[in-house]
Amino acid sequence: MLKDLVNPTNVNIYVSKLSDVLIKAVEEPLGYAINWGRIYSLWPVHLETGCCSVEFGAASSPRYDVERFGMLEAFGSLRQCDLIVVLGTVTRKMAPRLRMVYDQMPEPKYVIAMGACAITGGLYLDSYNVLPGADSVVPVDVYVPGCPPRPETLIQGCFLLQEKIKRSKIK
Amino acid sequence: MNTATGFIKAIQSGTKHIVMKRFTLRYPEEKLKFTGDGYQFDPKKGVGIAGTRGRHILFHDKCTGCQLCAIACEGIAEAITMVKVDEQWKQNKKSIMPQIDYGKCVFCGFCVDACPFYALYMTNDYELSAYTKTHLIYTPAQLAVKPRDDGEVEIKMGKRGAYHGR
């Protein structure tokens, strides 16, 4: 009886079933843990596409200090970043560079479109050198409106992004 | 200046800040207090009233659907479109009211300057981030909502430097 159960073919089946159960038991907490790690280490690429970089700088100033939330620690290397904040206008000359930077970033990567120019083109709706928004170049996760947005709005946008990451499933 | 003195002075001036008050605004818990209820405009005098330029507020009982705000915005950002509303108002025969796309709006406030009927003002509301572009379009009904009144912290000067206090 026992001998029948423990033959090599069966063992394989048991192991695979056991691993299925284990994965199911571990997947959710593990995914939660990984996501938890991700949301508190959102490192942005230092690519300035437009003038919203001024308020981005103000967001890391002592008054707002976004590093309290473990995000937007600027001056990271490109290969270690997982967030790209499109800081304003995407011009025709900048668009290929933006895509190039985005393609070089490792997965998973997130995009925040900051400012009216990055969302729809904003003021430059009829300009010959401005693209209508960053989402024609890169997929955007969170839109932060304003021209430029207040640092509070940017922080709120980052909270939204954290919420999104928290609820996403890891592969 | 001597090199050593320079270093010592630099370190000294930095060390003083150990006892300084924290300047940081603890944002989600504390919010800034602004001058007034937001930027307003007095068409009679021809000057505005100082205030923060945040999200707009639309008074449905005053809007006449004259489209002046949309015309003012036409050359700036084209954020305002006039849409049909279900409500019936005496002063608004065409029942059209502005709908504002905050994906385009630049918060310059020239639409408020253009409104001759005291119908469009700006408020202190600035938390407008969203996941999609359609969430950024505010209908006349959404624009009528008064933002909840919070924010009580402002910059104060103390003996130990500037800080945010009530």
Next chain:
Amino acid sequence: MENKDNSFGQLIDTSKDLDNKITSNIIKSAIQNFNQKIQLVYEKPNRSKIFVNNESLVEVALFLRNTYGLDHVESMSGTDFPAENEIEINYHLGSYINQDLHPYILNLATRVDRENAKSNSLINIFPSVEYFERETYEMLGVYFVGHPRNEPFLLPEDWADLPPLRKDFKLKGR
């Protein structure tokens, strides 16, 4: 729009004002030196505009720099006039050396043909004009003879449209 005819009646009597006295002296002597080649367009306090033919642009600029110390270019721009089939180029000259001329700006204007836009470069006289001329080449399609780098500057590398500041370049929806 432009009043191009040369009449001294336009000169404001500025004998009381020191600044304007100097500036009208500049223009008077320039006009005397370059007989018929310079036309006075207007003179306002601290601002004046003279018009020269494109052939004599370089010598007039050289004269202004050497005689009065108008040593740098504050601004340089081009304007398209499709009705007259011409492009006007304006050099706004200022002075750092000559203390009396600090508030003064002289607008040195010239016109080139619109189809075959070619002008003499002032880069050997005012080195500060280098990027301005490159910008004008790109934005209005005026070729500057003698400029080492008539090449794209502000626009994307693959720009293949008309120069954008010409009036027949239309913006979308306008």
Next chain:
Amino acid sequence: MSTLDDKINEINRLAIQITKDNDDDRLMNLSIGPQHPGSGHFRIVIKVDGDYIVYADPDIGYVHRGEEKMSEHRNFIQNIPHLERPVIHDSTNIIYSYSLAIEELIGINPPRRGQFVRAIAAELDRLVYTTYWLAIYGIFLGHSTMFMWPTGDRELIIDLLERMTGHRVTHAFSVPGGVRNDIPYNFKEKCLTQINYFEKRLKEYEDIFYNNPLLRQRTEGVGIMNKEDAIKLGVTGSVLRASGVPYDIRKVEPYDVYDEIDFKVQYMKSCDTFARAYVPYLDMKESCHIIRQLLDKMPDEGSVREKIVGNVKAQPGETYRRVESGRGALGYYIISDGSTKPYRLKISTGSFRNILALPFLLVGSKLGDMPAIYWALNYWPIEADR
């Protein structure tokens, strides 16, 4: 065996030939920007020979948005929001000269109180611009405290400006005919206390940054541009004043109420990078004096704005008006054909004029000095690109 030996010999021969034949191998091409911690919206192509820069060519235009063309399709009021975007943290100054030019074309004069309020906003904006510039200069030189302090103290001024104008940086405050709204209640006292505190903090910058021996060593004697070269290159603003030419538009061609204000033009004669970094700091100190005088002399009552309708028509003609911005002379050349829109509008900015000095200063200097030289030029890429 012989084949392997042959191969090795062949490889060695080729390698020697490559290094010998190609003298260009000595030169290394570097492309700095636009994705680079120390570049911003800007790329510079550099060739280095060892540690020395032998060729530098700025490649600008990454933020070129065609403002000059766009302004031909908007009326004089609608032009204000997009024209202040090139320098959003110095937006009052860039609109100041535009307002002056349009006022001249339309033929109106702002009320006296409006002129004072506008000048106060312009001076506060200069402080905001310069503190931001200083913060980035600190981080360029690896001085993190100098990023934190100015960005923190900048918020004091931004707070004042927000009370006054309604927005943190893009104020849209100065319009042709004055300013858009009066200053709020008890602004004067608040402004005085915060400016006094800010001035006290400025003194501490000197201890931690400007008198710091490390900064001195990195900047003194680096990137020398003497007076003749500065005049030839036509640089402006703090770069010019650091080369020993006391030229400030507020002094040489006073606009609005600046002829009633008593202030000194700050300049230095050492002509090096340290002077270019120090002159804006001296300007900030002077700005604090100017603000106090302006607050003192401002009339208590009166209108602040001469209202013009949106579709006001200008007289045909042309004008060139300039102001002293944070980066130097900022001029607008506007041609009007008598309609409601400008026929041609040209912005001549300090950044666009100063960037011409960058290749001149870089060639011959060490690569490590590049950030110090570049950012001391008081260059804001978006303003140069427009």
